[in-house]
Amino acid sequence: MADRKSRKTTLDKDLEKFSDVEEASIFVARSLVAPGIALLFLALAVVYAALTVSGAPGAVVIVAAAAIGGYMALNIGANDVANNVGPAVGAKAITMGSALIMAAIFESAGALIAGWNVVATISAGIIPPALIDEPALLVHMMMAALISASLWVHFSTWIGAPVSTTHSLVGAVLGAGLAAAGIGAVDWLTIGTIAFGWAASPLIGGAMAALFLAFIESSIVYQDDKIAAARRNVPLLIALMAGSFAAYLTLLGMNFAGDGASLVSVAVGAATFVLAWIVAHRLVKMQSIGLENRNQSLKVLFRIPLVAAAALLSFAHGANDVSNAVGPLAAIVHALVERNIQTDTLNIPVWVMVIGAMGISVGLLLYGPRLIRMVGEQITRLNPMRAFSVALATAFTVLVASWLGLPVSTTHIAVGGVFGVGFFREWYTANSQQRRNYIERKRLRENAVDGEDEDAPKPRKQKSGKANSQQEVIRRRLVRRAHVRTIVAAWFATVPAAALFSALVFWASSVLL
Template identity: 55%
Template sequence: MANAPQGSQWKTLDTDLNRISQVELATAYVGRPMVGMGIALAFMVLAGVAAAVFFGQTPVSFVVVVAAIFGAYMAVNIGANDVANNMGPAVGANALTMGGAILIAALCESAGALLAGGDVVSTISKGIIDPASIADTKVFVWAMMAALISSALWVNLATWVGAPVSTTHSVVGGVMGAGIAAAGLGAVNWSSMSLIAASWVISPVLGGGVAALFLAFIKARIIYQQDKIAAARIWVPVLVGIMAGVFAVYLALKGLKKVIDVDMPTALLIGAVVGALAFAISTPMIRRKSEGMENRNKSVKLLFGLPLVFSAALLSFAHGANDVANAVGPLAAIVHATEFGVSEAKVVIPLWVMVIGAFGISFGLFLFGPKLIRMVGSQITKLNPMRAYCVALSAAITVIIASWLGLPVSSTHIAVGGVFGVGFYREWHMERRLRSPDVQAGTVKRIAPEERRRRKLVRRSHFMTIVAAWVITVPAAATMSALVFWVLNAIAN
């Protein structure tokens, strides 16, 4: 016992151990992002192995393997960025936990991609480039590879910055840039590009306008009524019926192409039937749930929780059915061109390619999705279940309206535009109430300019960052794609 540490020595030992534990904590904190990157890298390698298995007997298998790796990379980035638009409002409104949102989205995205994903997609991104202008199959393959790499890099950069961007526009920009580099400006269908440019404005304005209208309706018919619970018993089932009908139309038109092909009148009929059934089922459920509730706004918000969860799940299913083509469309074009030696505007997507897209989106969401989910759900403006419900409903309605009018729109721009619309409507509504005279005092409230700026309900920094990212997505992806194409072409030759 003669060599036992003295009191001061024990103190020194405790200090040293504390330092070691702090270093361990810091290492764990720094290493946490590396775990996600490692899992994503392992998935990309597995995608390459899958491509090698299916194309191992052909001399061009190396190109397909590399394309599969970058296709998996693109799918991971879509999951990290695009899926936030569906789940962000529900998480921001506290209707879903982050873990629950990720689980539901991963299941619904994969189901949408594998069960209802279009088996024939326009791999040349809605006619942006004429395949006939790139007759050489080898050049066509490098162009599609460049489009795949550049669009994935751009979405990755946008996710890192914290800006939800349109993956469809990223792919369009990538294909356009590679097409110009390969065959000149004449290869681009500029009328299609002008419609896509118009959608930069159409998508968020329509989404924001529809979301604001629904929020105004809810405030007028429920929130500002003297008996809020009685009003909610009347109108919440109506809104649930509208939601169910709209999503039935949405899925019939956009998400079930592989199962059944329906026109607009048939889809509207399906929507009317589903909406009526949802109204009939939800009326007694809402009545039971509202029994004993206090006559407060908080009570009304609880009634929108479950419909909001269902709407987020349905949006994810439809997104998986539609946007999986963004990840694997160029990859499918490369596989088709290398297998048959010809480039075509439309090709059949092999099942193994679709699986890469579906699982890649789920992995990206699980590993990197929370950042953008928090951005959309809580950092742009404050959401509650009613506001988030308006955003989800506006996303589906706007897509249907755009399909009916033949307008190309972005689901990302619509959903984020809906969040902006709700926030800006609340700002306008608050300003109007402040300017209206006090009934009892007969005066108008005076608020200092500094206080008015503090009361802004939409964060202007996020607004400017997101709008700037939207505007430069196509030109940035196109520039990157042209550079990548020239590098690939130089290496190949």
């Protein structure tokens, strides 16, 4: 009897061990799904490129470059796209799953529809083509730049820092160019302009977002009749957003630059503004019928415009930033097939654009949620009004920068907008007389409804002292400083780190090859 009981206990223990092993296997398998799908995409990109360029000069190098370009596109999707949909997710205007699907669709559409005119030889502005002696040297430079930029963006995504893929690639091309042609080959005026845009864009984005939020707070949120105020001002904000996006996308898609392009974009933006205001005025009026005079109703009115803004930002980002993945790849294909590098004009193969567009979407779906939560939830608390301010500021700032010819980053502007909204809330909560007056009027109305004597003195809670009050202010800061430091440090490190790593890759590959 004792032996039978002992055997039973031993069997139960063994079965429990098998169960633990099974659970561990499932956990490990889940963690390997995303890398497995990413590797499958890269394998398909290699096969697609091989079938397309089979028999062409330098086909093996082109296929290898296609794999690296696909890897860069995956990293762009994992890192950059979070800035477009993060505020909408953080404001709970859209779920994570819906945001991923929407962003993937609009990123791909933007890349394939409007990305053709943006993709160019990125080395033409940093390292003049006339200084490159032979196509093989250009190919070598672009391969080193792609590898180092991809690894830097991958590392930044891993530590949870949304960095600019544009500046990562600029730094990588700069480093490879220095290693290949020396310091005299660099167009330092272009680098200085890029650095200025790099430093100014988050400040401008933050200031614009704070201004838009200040307008919303003062003209809608802290008005006694919120619904009437929303009917007047929300259509105006929606029209401004639509006009800004229309002008930006027109400028982005123009085949020429200068006053002609600016005039056309202004005309398109103005026409879109008028049309959007007419439509939005009717929709907001219909949507506001029956809503209560409270902030929750305002969130309802801003939800659809915010989702639309996130979709348009994703389209614009796909049109602009697909060049970071396939621009160097297109330059490599052009150099090997055409054997002519003394030109700024590239014929972009369709298969190159497809790899870039699909890679961005796959990277977003696999690895995007982490940075979406960082941008939308972990820097500061967002609602639809604050998130809409970020989206509108991003569109408006990018548009103005495009007119001025400043190379800015949508990443820096969007994240700077989130910072700006958070810091403005800290200042406004502590200093706004309008907010204090509104809260006092609201308290008096509530007391009147409850039948209390409005003139009677009200008991006040005793504060625990100035020191404790200051500690409470610090504890309840609306912007998490730790995330600010991480992100800003990654921004400042991007160009020099990518440049140094690219130079090392160039030198190492030169020695090995």
